[in-house]
Each structure stands twice: as structure tokens, then as C-alpha cells.
Amino acid sequence: MSDEAKSKPSRLGRGLSALMGEIDAVGAVPATEGGKPRATVSNEIDIELIRRNPAQPRRSFDEAALNELADSLKSKGVLQAILVRPDPKDSGKYQIIAGERRWRAAKLAGLKSIPALVRDIDELELLEIGIIENVQRADLNPIEEAEAYEALMKRFGRTQDSLASSVGKSRVHIANTLRLLQLPESARAFVREGKLSAGHARAALGAPDPEALIRMAAEKGLSVRDVEARAKDAREGGSIETKSAKSPAPEKDVDTEALEADLTRTLGLAVDIRHGKDGGELRIRYRDLEQLDDVCRRLTAKR
Known part of the structure; x- marks a missing residue:
């Protein structure tokens, strides 16, 4: 040795x-x-x-x-x-x-x-x-991952930066994952059971009543983009119901939704995949320059 x-x-x-x-x-x-x-x-x-x-x-x-x-x-x-x-x-x-x-x-x-x-x-x-x-090994669902990070921080005084270094994730990912713990347990259950992605949950956090929006998203199969739009309407005094008649969410197959969920979990950002006759689009939503910088770093990293 x-x-x-x-x-x-x-x-x-x-x-x-x-x-x-x-x-x-x-x-x-x-x-x-x-x-x-x-x-x-x-x-x-x-x-x-x-x-x-x-x-x-x-x-x-x-x-x-x-x-x-x-x-x-x-x-x-x-x-x-x-x-x-x-x-x-x-x-x-x-x-x-x-x-x-x-x-x-x-x-x-x-x-x-x-x-x-x-x-x-x-x-x-x-x-x-x-x-x-x-x-x-990507064995944890987003809620389990968030609860694990919180346990390390509360019980052992770890910071988001030290956690990011330990688990090989960005600090932004740690912060976004921890935001899921702002949801009540009844809302967390939809993410814990795989009925909604972490992206759906984070988008719903922008609504006055995240739990109601999350429940609706699960029942109606809303996309992350739809949840964001409804949350925005609710913040501006509207209803989370109003978007359903205006712009029903286009149906996506299970594989596309699973890929969206995987990318959302990996990036810590909302991902929307849209297929069309002549190809498609991959949309990654960010809220500030720090998140944009993190995405650029991942895309330009040497293989």
C-alpha cells in the first residue's frame, strides 16, 4: 500500500x-x-x-x-x-x-x-x-433529496456550498432542490410519488396557493409551462382555472415527460420539450444570470 x-x-x-x-x-x-x-x-x-x-x-x-x-x-x-x-x-x-x-x-x-x-x-x-x-446513482426522488440536504444542514451545520462540493452538484441545484420543502406534505406527495416533476413543484411555488395548483397539475396533466402561466395569473389576481379554456396543454407521450423530468432534475431548472413536424424545441427556463451561467458552464464543459 x-x-x-x-x-x-x-x-x-x-x-x-x-x-x-x-x-x-x-x-x-x-x-x-x-x-x-x-x-x-x-x-x-x-x-x-x-x-x-x-x-x-x-x-x-x-x-x-x-x-x-x-x-x-x-x-x-x-x-x-x-x-x-x-x-x-x-x-x-x-x-x-x-x-x-x-x-x-x-x-x-x-x-x-x-x-x-x-x-x-x-x-x-x-x-x-x-x-x-x-x-x-439518481436513486432519490426530488423530495427525498431535498430532505436529505436539509438534514445535513440542520444536524451538522453544512452549507449549500459544501453540500454542492460533496455531492457533485451545483449550488444552484442544491438551492432549487431545497425550495421544494416550502411545499406542504400533501403537495410534496405528488412529487414523491412521481406524479409531478420538481419543475412542476417549483413553478407552483409562485402561486398564492401552491397546493391547489399542484393538485390541478396532477389531475389535468399540465406541463411545467402551463403551471408557470397559471401561477403568474394567480399572482396577478386571476384564477388558476382560467388557462384551461384558453390554451389546453398539448398532450405529450410518457417518454417525453420522463425525459423532461430527468433533465429538470439534473439541471435544477424547468425544462420543456416540444415536438413538431419539422423537428422540435428544448426550452430551459432560468430566472437570473446565475442560473444562466450554470447552464452555459454545463453545456460548454469539456467531455
């Missing part, structure tokens, strides 16, 4: 890949901390001794995808160990740091044990790794 690998690693902002890189080989010499080896053990652990991480930001797991993974595990076994830590409140038990989806699928497959790497980490690192893992 190199001298660099033996030195004390930075505790924050390393990301899951960096953490796993220290212990990716079974039987590898563990990383050190303060000149002493940090506890790392690779073995098969009884599934019933493992608990989910209570700070895990991800709450939703696709049942069909879990069943597919379970079928794969039945035939091939678990090829990649999950990462756990000793449960600080229950001796002999473990908490998942990363790999909850594999653990859930292994239980569905009827496996009695699962390969696991045991690592001692603190509460901040536990929460941060959970967020970074899911954000990098």
Missing part, C-alpha cells in the same frame, strides 16, 4: 466510491486513522442481524425491480458486498451504510446471509455517504 493510502483520509466529501475504494478487496489491509487501523471486516453476516440505516434518505424502492434483483441473486448470489457498521444502540447487530437495495433483494430471495464489509463511521459520515450514494 502506498504512503498516500496509509495517510488519514479526509472524513467528509469523499463520496461512496472513495470509501469503498479503501476496502474493495476482501482481505485488504484496512485504511488507517490516527496511525491505527480502522475496523474493517469482510464476511458473511446473518441477514436478520442487519438493520436499515434510520438516516437513509431513500424511502421508496421499486418493487418490480427488487423482485428482478432477487431472482438474479437466487441464481448468482450477491456479487458485491454491502457496507455496514456496528449498530451503536444494539450490540451484535449492524446498520447498513450502503447497499440497502441488495439487502432487501437478498431477503426476498430467501438468502440467510449476505457478504458485508464492516466499517466504523460516525453519524455525519453515515448520513453523508447515504446521500452521496443515492444522489450519484
